[in-house]
Amino acid sequence: MKQFSLTFDFGSGSVKAALIDNNHRILASCNKPYLTYFPKMNWAVQEPESIWSIMQEATLEIIHASGILPTQIKGIAISHTGSSIIFVDQFGNALSECVMWMDGRAVIQANRLNKLIGKDLYTGKNVIAKLCWFMEKQPELIASAYKLLDLQGYLLYHMTGQMVYEFTSARTTRLFDVYKGCWDESKFDISGFPRRLVPERVVRSDETVGYLTSKASRLLGVAEGTPVFGGCNDHATAVLGAACVQPGDAHIYIGTSAWLAVTANDYQDVDTIRPSPVPGQWYHYLETDSGGACIDYLIKTYYQKEIAENMDAYSLVGDESTGVSSYAKVLFLPFLTGASAPISDVRVRASLLNIEASTSRGQIARAVLDGVGFNLLWLKEFYTSKQGWNINSLRGIGGGIMLPESVQTIANILGDPITTMRDPRFAGNIGLAVCIEVGLKEHPNGYDALKTSAAFDRTFYPQDEFRERYDRLYPIYKSAFYALSKIYNKLNEEKGE
Structure with missing residues (x-):
């Protein structure tokens, strides 16, 4: 049986x-x-x-x-x-x-x-x-x-x-x-x-x-x-679900939050290090508090009619954001519940910048997808400044990975191919199943079984035609964060007190 x-x-x-x-x-x-x-x-x-x-x-x-x-x-x-x-x-x-x-x-x-x-x-x-x-x-x-x-x-x-x-x-x-x-x-x-x-x-x-x-x-x-x-905490089980069990294996996750994690063999006394479920392994972890939550906010705010009519709002986000001109200049800062990495500030909040009367819903959708991608690039930039960027592959998991336009946007911004897992929403569950199997001694080589059993779906490659757009907007995105953080700290200084 x-x-x-x-x-x-x-x-x-x-x-x-x-x-x-x-x-x-x-x-x-x-x-x-x-x-x-x-x-x-x-x-x-x-x-x-x-x-x-x-x-x-x-x-x-x-x-x-x-x-x-x-x-x-x-x-x-x-x-x-x-x-x-x-x-x-x-x-x-x-x-x-x-x-x-x-x-x-x-x-x-x-x-x-x-x-x-x-x-x-x-x-x-x-x-x-x-x-x-x-x-x-x-x-x-x-x-x-x-x-x-x-x-x-x-x-x-x-x-x-x-x-x-x-x-x-x-x-x-x-x-x-x-x-x-x-x-x-x-x-x-x-x-x-x-x-x-x-x-x-x-x-x-x-x-x-x-x-x-x-x-x-x-x-x-x-x-x-x-x-x-x-079991594990969510990012540890995601390491298993994404089959990141060799040094240099990396994954991004888009759920309510978003994160970047890279597997390592050696412990370092740095704040990004986390213990892997795999004995003797570690991983570097950097998170932004709002990832998929920003996409959900976008849909609840700008696609209410479509939701009421039982339309597929997520597909509409993908279609409308894809049709936006590469010269659109709307920016979104994805900090609905504060910022965690690479700069921690619980008082910062999300912002849509450069809106005008003619700004379309599709341009706002494009800005939200870009904003999530920009903060992942900031995480990559911070990690690279400390550890270098010598990864084997970058895998994508989480519910936000189900939106192809979101994955393609992140690949374009990071400049790295992203391979999605077969069941990206259930990567954490699959990681937990592996914990059970190892605990029951069903795998003679323990977690090494993931090296051959992982099931991948497709790979999204960076599209060169968007490079100029993101090279232009990314520095402005970071400048906006620093400029607005001072304002948000004044507006929200009572928070947490």
Whole structure:
């Protein structure tokens, strides 16, 4: 009887659930949205109990759609966006909302930490800074909490009864020493955050956390005792889903956010380095907070009529942006929730520049696609200045990769060919399936199996006729960022305070 991996990729606004076979084909899948709340300026929170309920709904739906038996699920793994905060009691009940990665409330606390260590390392979005915020603003919560978990740890507990942190996600707290593989006592001293609140056990991505409890079995419709694995944060599982398991393998991701990641063999004590799920490997990671979110904003704002008429607005964006003259001069800065890299500033916001009465919807669409591409070029430029640009290939994953015009635009701007994966939206789920397979010792050579099993779709090559346009606009884009950042800091100086 065939066996399948049950995988959940929790993004900023929805979860992609997928049953995946041994050939990394998707048997059944669904996408379930959940709400994000913005109760104050620069805050972003979710309801952990609601997300656990939605996970149950998604599981029941895809098992029913697939027609498989619950006993055919060989393992479960989840990924999440990382850098989230949930305080729980000893029974795993949430005592707080889930504070998201994009929440930038802790600007003052980050500045204090930076003064203490003598360098600008932390931002108002970093977990360690937000933990300082909680200690100052809600000391009673800190006193009553049993443990600090992230969304991944919260869901793992509700499946297994085990309170853990996963290795790639522990790094996002800034309390964990990824090189030594343990909690960093000096970070607790600097921040003052109680050491007792973090779980002692930190698991690998392919490590068995525990086994599905009888209660979780009833809620999910999966056999009791099914092994549950550590999983990864979203960009770590994307490394696997994009088959970036050799030094120099690189990928870009376009989802709610957008990022560039390049695999490396050697650890470096730099802020861009992250631990790979592959033992002994690392990757450099640079992110812009708004990628596909900008395209979604474009559609919700300028294509409302088409949405109401059930038209394919994404195809219209592609068609209309492609027809724009190469001499169009509208610019878009893609910072809907602040900037993370290469310059971090939680107060910066998105802007459309150089609009006039005759500006068409297509020109605005072109500017939005260009803006996302320009910031990826800025990430590439920053990475290249530190590490050089010696990559084997550049792969594309994420929901935004489903829009061909977006991928072609990025290839034109970066000047690099981009090869898309067969299932770019589900690359994270496929990465999780690999974690399960390695954990079950199904691959004698572990993650090396990805070198031959990865499924690619097509390659987008840079189009030389657009080189002059982007060489002209890119310096103006960066100048606009620097000029407007001063204005946004004045407009939004109360944010995070």
